[in-house]
Amino acid sequence: MGKKLNEQKLAVLGAGKLGGILLRAYLKQGLFAAKRVTATVRHAEKAAAQSKALGVRVTTENREAVRGADIVLLGVKPQVVGEVLKEIRPELGPKTLVISVAASVPTSYIEQHLGGKIPVVRAMPNTCSVVGCGMTGICRGTHATEADLETARAMFDAVGRTVVVDEKHMDAVTGLSASGPAFAYIILESFAEAGVKVGLPRDVATLLAAQMMKGAASVVLETGDHPALLKDSVTTPAGCTIDGIMELEEGKLRVTLIKAVVKATHRAGELLFEK
Numbered sequence: 387m388g389k390k391l392n393e394q395k396l397a398v399l400g401a402g403k404l405g406g407i408l409l410r411a412y413l414k415q416g417l418f419a420a421k422r423v424t425a426t427v428r429h430a431e432k433a434a435a436q437s438k439a440l441g442v443r444v445t446t447e448n449r450e451a452v453r454g455a456d457i458v459l460l461g462v463k464p465q466v467v468g469e470v471l472k473e474i475r476p477e478l479g480p481k482t483l484v485i486s487v488a489a490s491v492p493t494s495y496i497e498q499h500l501g502g503k504i505p506v507v508r509a510m511p512n513t514c515s516v517v518g519c520g521m522t523g524i525c526r527g528t529h530a531t532e533a534d535l536e537t538a539r540a541m542f543d544a545v546g547r548t549v550v551v552d553e554k555h556m557d558a559v560t561g562l563s564a565s566g567p568a569f570a571y572i573i574l575e576s577f578a579e580a581g582v583k584v585g586l587p588r589d590v591a592t593l594l595a596a597q598m599m600k601g602a603a604s605v606v607l608e609t610g611d612h613p614a615l616l617k618d619s620v621t622t623p624a625g626c627t628i629d630g631i632m633e634l635e636e637g638k639l640r641v642t643l644i645k646a647v648v649k650a651t652h653r654a655g656e657l658l659f660e661k
């Protein structure tokens with residue numbers, strides 16, 4: 387990997403919700419050294435607040451922040467990416483790795499705006515990164531090397547798991563694992579409501595629901611077994627579970643979830659083109 391990450395200079399442009407989550411994790415784990423990190427936001431008062439919260443330099447000057455940086459992490463909204471790239475372009479060289487987490491923005495768009503042969507990696511993490519349980523899809527642009535991809539992977543492995551995908555699948559990653567936590571919270575909340583309906587105290591119902599969902603997900607991840615096989619193994623003939631499954635099928639849970647991800651995926655393709 388050449389220089390270790392904590393010897394590299396990192397600029398995080400757009401240290402908002404996601405940028406802040408990532409930066410906080412990097413500093414906590416010592417992945418990057420605070421003295422080599424500069425972050426930016428749009429508003430000066432936010433810069434002061436984030437600087438205090440994160441313990442790194444936070445400014446509103448993108449161009450200054452990327453000067454001499456080894457890695458530029460782009461955490462601004464998709465519609466703002468173009469203007470930020472225009473601003474920082476003069477400061478970047480072929481050795482500056484640009485990693486973008488912006489939904490909807492292709493590596494080719496970033497490459498065109500930067501010109502030259504700047505290595506670009508695109509990543510799509512999710513907010514579960516806040517507890518180290520994130521899921522990030524990653525792909526690389528034309529000029530990024532295998533080593534660049536490994537650097538980016540290390541930065542997202544630090545907050546969960548990563549998978550390298552073809553860029554054509556990045557909107558699908560956005561619709562599934564990046565939007566998915568919101569869908570999962572609705573399902574979880576519904577389980578908790580169900581627990582309340584059958585007489586459980588709300589806090590107990592929420593704990594049962596959350597740990598159950600975490601457990602089911604862990605079994606899938608750790609055994610690699612097909613979810614349908616695991617579902618069958620919990621479903622006793624003429625037992626209670628099959629009665630519940632009948633209700634789920636009648637309520638069209640599967641198709642509803644599929645449609646939610648399809649909609650979110652399509653939407654992910656549109657964001658860049660909005661003002």
Ligand SMILES: NC(=O)c1ccc[n+]([C@@H]2O[C@H](COP(=O)([O-])OP(=O)(O)OC[C@H]3O[C@@H](n4cnc5c(N)ncnc54)[C@H](OP(=O)(O)O)[C@@H]3O)[C@@H](O)[C@H]2O)c1
Pocket residue numbers: 399400401402403404405426427428429430432433448461462463464466470487488489490510511512513564
């Ligand atoms: N949230 C998610 O679940 C998630 C998941 C995957 C990917 N993403 C991607 O991550 C990016 C950020 O999302 P977010 O949820 O973290 O949004 P956010 O909280 O609104 O953060 C965006 C940050 O960008 C800053 N900003 C705006 N214009 C800027 C400029 N010209 N120069 C420097 N900073 C600027 C904002 O500063 P101020 O605070 O001063 O306004 C804010 O701190 C988006 O592209 C999104 O697609 C988000």
